[in-house]
Amino acid sequence: MERERVLEVKDAAKRFRNGRGIKGVSLELSRGDVYGLFGPNGAGKTTLLKLITGLIRPDRGTVHLFGKPAATRFEEAMSRVGCVIESADAYEFMSAYDNLKLAARFYPGIAAGRIDQALEEVGLAPYKKEKAGGFSLGMKQRLALAAALLPGPELVILDEPTNGLDIEGMVDIRRTIERLAREQGIAFIISSHMIGDMEKLVNRFGILQGGELIRQERLQDLLPEGTTLEQYYMAQIQSKKEADAYA
Numbered sequence: 001m002e003r004e005r006v007l008e009v010k011d012a013a014k015r016f017r018n019g020r021g022i023k024g025v026s027l028e029l030s031r032g033d034v035y036g037l038f039g040p041n042g043a044g045k046t047t048l049l050k051l052i053t054g055l056i057r058p059d060r061g062t063v064h065l066f067g068k069p070a071a072t073r074f075e076e077a078m079s080r081v082g083c084v085i086e087s088a089d090a091y092e093f094m095s096a097y098d099n100l101k102l103a104a105r106f107y108p109g110i111a112a113g114r115i116d117q118a119l120e121e122v123g124l125a126p127y128k129k130e131k132a133g134g135f136s137l138g139m140k141q142r143l144a145l146a147a148a149l150l151p152g153p154e155l156v157i158l159d160e161p162t163n164g165l166d167i168e169g170m171v172d173i174r175r176t177i178e179r180l181a182r183e184q185g186i187a188f189i190i191s192s193h194m195i196g197d198m199e200k201l202v203n204r205f206g207i208l209q210g211g212e213l214i215r216q217e218r219l220q221d222l223l224p225e226g227t228t229l230e231q232y233y234m235a236q237i238q239s240k241k242e243a244d245a246y247a
């Protein structure tokens with residue numbers, strides 16, 4: 001049976017004044033997919049995520065969320081999406097619970113008890129009364145994820161969720177995402193530089209380079225025996241650089 005289509009980006013382009021941006025990107029995500037968005041610094045990953053969440057408008061192309069055009073049915077579409085883009089900042093002087101209470105004001109009609117449930121889902125329930133200022137980076141990332149989970153989203157967009165985390169923090173976030181995708185069928189799109197770590201998590205991935213999606217694959221069966229995703233990634237980036245040099 002075909003899984004429900006959660007996101008469809010068609011031929012999206014955005015060019016900034018400095019000539020950078022993204023060029024003709026198309027991608028699709030279905031329920032339960034965990035999609036890794038990889039690429040060098042400045043490749044356009046954050047730009048693409050911002051475009052999906054309506055933070056910037058494309059010059060060209062379309063974004064459909066749950067089968068509906070995001071441009072005209074934005075609020076309806078975004079009520080089913082959670083995102084953490086660019087910063088996982090919390091109000092340091094407030095408790096984890098109060099941070100989420102504040103975030104919950106963006107989602108009218110949220111069920112009572114949802115805050116506790118979201119804290120439970122990311123493993124922060126025992127720390128709910130503690131001030132976020134005393135949290136480790138990993139705990140702050142989990143708190144930001146909890147805020148994104150508040151509306152009970154079907155798609156979660158995460159920009160560099162493991163950036164700056166130690167190994168334990170990375171494994172922790174990865175396991176949380178894995179569980180949410182498996183148990184709740186939530187689709188994730190995650191930008192990251194931590195390719196080795198993401199290999200264990202994603203079922204699909206795309207490589208952005210110079211604003212173009214140069215590769216888009218299903219992880220299963222892709223890698224020859226003994227090859228890591230990191231090696232595959234480096235080979236793709238290198239061959240695009242060589243192709244561009246000869247063009």
Ligand SMILES: Nc1ncnc2c1ncn2[C@@H]1O[C@H](COP(=O)(O)OP(=O)(O)OP(=O)(O)O)[C@@H](O)[C@H]1O
Nearest residue numbers: 016017018020021040041042043044045046047048
């Ligand atoms: N608002 C903006 N105005 C002008 N240029 C921008 C703007 N936002 C992004 N850019 C440019 O677009 C390019 C892509 O940036 P983006 O942040 O999407 O890359 P990224 O792949 O997320 O990089 P990183 O891995 O470093 O976070 C960069 O060269 C950046 O300078």
